[in-house]
Amino acid sequence: SQQGEEDPQALSIQEGENATMNCSYKTSINNLQWYRQNSGRGLVHLILIRSNEREKHSGRLRVTLDTSKKSSSLLITASRAADTASYFCATDNQAGTALIFGKGTTLSVSS
Amino acid sequence: DAGVTQSPTHLIKTRGQQVTLRCSPKSGHDTVSWYQQALGQGPQFIFQYYEEEERQRGNFPDRFSGHQFPNYSSELNVNALLLGDSALYLCASSLRAAGIGGNQPQHFGDGTRLSIL
Numbered sequence: 001s002q003q004g005e006e007d008p009q010a011l012s013i014q015e016g017e018n019a020t021m022n023c024s025y026k027t028s029i030n031n032l033q034w035y036r037q038n039s040g041r042g043l044v045h046l047i048l049i050r051s052n053e054r055e056k057h058s059g060r061l062r063v064t065l066d067t068s069k070k071s072s073s074l075l076i077t078a079s080r081a082a083d084t085a086s087y088f089c090a091t092d093n094q095a096g097t098a099l100i101f102g103k104g105t106t107l108s109v110s111s
Numbered sequence: 112d113a114g115v116t117q118s119p120t121h122l123i124k125t126r127g128q129q130v131t132l133r134c135s136p137k138s139g140h141d142t143v144s145w146y147q148q149a150l151g152q153g154p155q156f157i158f159q160y161y162e163e164e165e166r167q168r169g170n171f172p173d174r175f176s177g178h179q180f181p182n183y184s185s186e187l188n189v190n191a192l193l194l195g196d197s198a199l200y201l202c203a204s205s206l207r208a209a210g211i212g213g214n215q216p217q218h219f220g221d222g223t224r225l226s227i228l
Contacts, residue, residue: 004153031214042115042201042219043154088153096214097167098144101153 004032004089004102012108019076021105023089024069030092032065033099034074037086046074046087079109113138115204115220123226124192130225132187136204137218143185144217145177146201154201160185161207189225197227 007022023032031050035043047063049056049072056063062075076083086106090099116135124130136143142161146154156169160179179185183204189196203217 033216035219040221040224042221043203043217045216045218048216090153092214093156093167095167098156098159098169099154099217100156101146103151103153 004091004100006087006089006102006105008105009103010106010108012110013079015079015081015109015111017079017109019079019083019107019109021074021087021107023072023074023102025072025089025091025102026070027091027094028067030096032063032072033090034061034063034072035088035090035101037088037104039085043088076107079107081109081111083107084109115202115218117200117202117220117223119223120221121224121226123228125228126192126194128192129188129190130192132189132200132202132223132225133184134187134202134204134220135184136202140204140206140218141183142205142207143179143183144203144205145185145187146203147171148199148201148222150198157187192227194227197225199224 004023004025033048034046037043049063049065060077065072086104088101088104090101115137118133144159145157148154157171158168159166163179174190176188199222201222202220
């Protein structure tokens, strides 16, 4: 079963605009991760945020975590065409040994 | 530094057949997890191998089995293939000593696209 649910399912923007994707989950977590998947490729790790952290940055990426609302958001600033991909949030399972993914947000950035 | 490699990249089988997929983890990693990703869905955890033993299993039937070798590489076997087994099969590796699965980034291969006719 899926733990996280991303919103929106699809997002289309112009180059230079910001893109915000949201993730909601159901049960308490230790960590939450965001991954990117280019079409037909594997997943690439973007950011890991721990349950005691509220915000984390990596280059043009900003991730926030609100454990009281069981939600996270991924902000990509100044989007580029190369950011076109599917983005997934993933939480750890009960045993903490594996990841539970949402269905993802498909981002299209046009030039 | 070689990343996670999977073979083959594509495979076509018919219902009832058996298939074996292979994965070599990133250099220095000792834990391998397998995921199934149906079209338009997120990856779903199948199982995880560490020290040549299955350590954790997701909600998949016994038709799905695996193996890990002393060099940490791994195989995923699926018997009695069904149309619903058509998916991208992803392998992810990590280092156990760095923390268990959900506590560290997972390194994914590009997957094997399995099509069942």
